[in-house]
Amino acid sequence: MAIVSRNEQQLAAESYIMNVFDMVQKRNAHQPEFLQAVKELFNTIQPVFVQHPEYIKYGVLERITEPDRIISFRVSWVDDQNRVQVNRGYRVQFNDTIGPYKGGIRFHPTVNESIIKFLGFEQIFKNALTGLPIGGGKGGADFDPKGKSDREIMHFCQAYMTELSNYIGPDVDVPAGDIGVGAREIGYMFGQYKRLKSYQAGVLTGKGVGYGGSLGRTEATGYGVIYFVNEMLKEKGLSLEGSTVVVSGSGNVATYAMQKAMQLGAKVVACSDSNGYIYDPDGIKLETVKEIKEGVRGRIKEYVDKHPNAEYYEGCTGIWSIPCDIALPCATQNELDVESATLLIQNGVKAVAEGANMPCSLEAVDLFIENGILFGPGKAANAGGVAVSALEMSQNSMRLSWTFEEVDSKLQDIMKNIYRKATTCADKYGYSGNLVAGANISGFLTVAEAMMAHGVY
Numbered sequence: 001m002a003i004v005s006r007n008e009q010q011l012a013a014e015s016y017i018m019n020v021f022d023m024v025q026k027r028n029a030h031q032p033e034f035l036q037a038v039k040e041l042f043n044t045i046q047p048v049f050v051q052h053p054e055y056i057k058y059g060v061l062e063r064i065t066e067p068d069r070i071i072s073f074r075v076s077w078v079d080d081q082n083r084v085q086v087n088r089g090y091r092v093q094f095n096d097t098i099g100p101y102k103g104g105i106r107f108h109p110t111v112n113e114s115i116i117k118f119l120g121f122e123q124i125f126k127n128a129l130t131g132l133p134i135g136g137g138k139g140g141a142d143f144d145p146k147g148k149s150d151r152e153i154m155h156f157c158q159a160y161m162t163e164l165s166n167y168i169g170p171d172v173d174v175p176a177g178d179i180g181v182g183a184r185e186i187g188y189m190f191g192q193y194k195r196l197k198s199y200q201a202g203v204l205t206g207k208g209v210g211y212g213g214s215l216g217r218t219e220a221t222g223y224g225v226i227y228f229v230n231e232m233l234k235e236k237g238l239s240l241e242g243s244t245v246v247v248s249g250s251g252n253v254a255t256y257a258m259q260k261a262m263q264l265g266a267k268v269v270a271c272s273d274s275n276g277y278i279y280d281p282d283g284i285k286l287e288t289v290k291e292i293k294e295g296v297r298g299r300i301k302e303y304v305d306k307h308p309n310a311e312y313y314e315g316c317t318g319i320w321s322i323p324c325d326i327a328l329p330c331a332t333q334n335e336l337d338v339e340s341a342t343l344l345i346q347n348g349v350k351a352v353a354e355g356a357n358m359p360c361s362l363e364a365v366d367l368f369i370e371n372g373i374l375f376g377p378g379k380a381a382n383a384g385g386v387a388v389s390a391l392e393m394s395q396n397s398m399r400l401s402w403t404f405e406e407v408d409s410k411l412q413d414i415m416k417n418i419y420r421k422a423t424t425c426a427d428k429y430g431y432s433g434n435l436v437a438g439a440n441i442s443g444f445l446t447v448a449e450a451m452m453a454h455g456v457y
C-alpha cells in the first residue's frame with residue numbers, strides 16, 4: 001500500500017476542490033448567486049477531503065453541486081383587467097439523500113434559476129444540520145405579489161400549483177413559504193393541490209393551524225435566529241438583555257426575530273422594507289409594524305405617521321450605519337456588503353446573524369470573522385423555520401397537534417444542537433470560532449456519508 005503524506009493529501013484535496021469549482025463555474029457561468037453559494041461552501045471544506053479521500057474517488061462534490069433535477073414551467077393566469085399574464089415557475093429538487101426534498105417557494109420579480117439554485121443548494125446543508133430527515137429543494141416564480149389584488153394572488157397560486165402538483169408529495173417533495181409566500185399563499189396552493197390530487201396534509205408546510213399547520217411555524221425562523229444568537233452570546237459571557245439590535249426587513253423572519261429579541265430584553269431600534277428603513281430611538285413598536293405589514297400590507301414608512309419620534313430614510317443599506325450591538329440581516333441575499341460590514345464593526349457590533357439566506361457578501365463575512373465578530377451563518381442561524389416545518393410533517397403523519405410550548409421547546413433544543421454541532425466541527429477541523437466553516441462541514445458530512453452509503457447514481 002502506498003504511503004501518502006498528509007501534505008500530499010492536502011494538495012490532492014485542494015486541487016480536487018479547485019477542479020470541481022472550475023467545472024461548476026463553466027457549467028453555470030451565468031448564475032452568480034449559485035456560484036457564490038458553492039464558493040462559500042468550497043472555501044471551508046478542504047480539511048474534510050484530507051480526512052475522507054474516498055469522497056474524491058466517489059465524486060461527492062461533482063454530484064452534490066448538480067441538482068437531481070430542475071423543473072421549469074409556464075404559469076398562465078388572468079389578471080383583474082382580464083389580461084392574460086405569463087410567469088415562469090421553478091422547482092429545483094437538489095438532493096434527497098437524507099429525506100424528501102424540502103424548501104420554500106419564493107414569489108419575487110428577481111427570481112431566476114440562479115437564485116432558486118443557490119437557495120436549494122444551501123437548503124441541503126441547512127436541513128442536514130437540523131438533524132431531521134429532510135433533503136434540499138427550493139421553488140418559486142418571477143411573479144410580483146406587490147400591488148396585486150387578493151383574487152389575482154389566488155389565481156396565480158392556483159395556476160402555479162396546477163403544474164407543481166405533478167412533482168411534489170408528502171414523501172417526495174414538501175414545499176413551504178419564503179419571500180412573498182406566507183400563510184395566505186400556502187392556503188391557496190394547498191386548496192388547489194387538494195382539488196387536483198386529494199387531501200394530503202403533509203404536502204406543504206406553513207399551513208393554517210386549522211387545517212394541518214403547526215403552532216409555532218409562523219414564529220419559528222425568527223425565534224430560531226434569536227435562540228441561536230443567544231447561544232453565541234452566552235459562550236462569550238454576553239446576553240441580549242439591554243443590547244441594541246438592528247434588523248433588516250419587516251417580513252416573517254424579521255418580525256419574529258424582533259419579537260423574541262424584545263422578549264429577551266433587547267431594544268430593537270430599526271427595521272426596513274425594500275424601499276427604506278425606520279429608526280426609532282425609543283425602540284420599535286412591533287404592533288405598529290405588524291399592523292402595517294401583516295394587516296394592511298403597507299409600506300414601512302407609514303410607521304413614522306404613528307410615531308413622530310421615529311425617522312424614515314429611503315434606501316436599504318443605510319440601516320447598517322446605525323450603531324448596534326447585534327445586527328440581523330433578515331431581508332434578502334447580498335443586502336450587506338463589505339462597506340456596511342466595515343461601518344458595523346467601526347460602530348462596535350458584537351454579533352451578526354443571518355436571518356435571511358446569504359444576506360452578507362463573501363467579503364463581508366470574511367471581514368466579520370477576521371475582526372472576531374460573532375457570526376452566525378444563515379445555514380445554521382435561520383434553520384429554525386425548516387426544522388419546525390419538519391415537525392409539522394411529523395404531526396401530519398401522526399395526525400396529532402403539539403402545543404405551542406411543545407414545538408417551541410423542540411425548536412430551542414434544535415437550535416442549541418445546531419450551535420453545538422457547528423462549534424464542535426469548527427474545533428475538530430481547525431476552524432475554532434468559525435461557525436461558517438463549522439456549519440458547512442457538519443451539514444456536508446451528514447449528506448456525504450449518506451451519499452457514500454447509497455452508492456453512485
Ligand code: NAP
Binds near residue numbers: 356382386
Ligand atoms: P417576507 O415575509 O416576504 O419578507 C421579506 C422582507 O424583506 C420584506 O420586508 C421585504 O420588503 C424585504 N425585501 C425583499 N426583497 C428585498 C430586496 N431586494 N431589498 C430589500 N428588502 C427586501 O420573507 P421572509 O419569509 O421573511 O424571508 C426573508 C429572508 O429569510 C429570505 O432570504 C428568505 O429566504 C429567508 N428565510 C425565510 C424563512 C421562512 O421561514 N420564511 C426561513 C429561512 C430563511 P418588501 O415588503 O418591500 O418586499
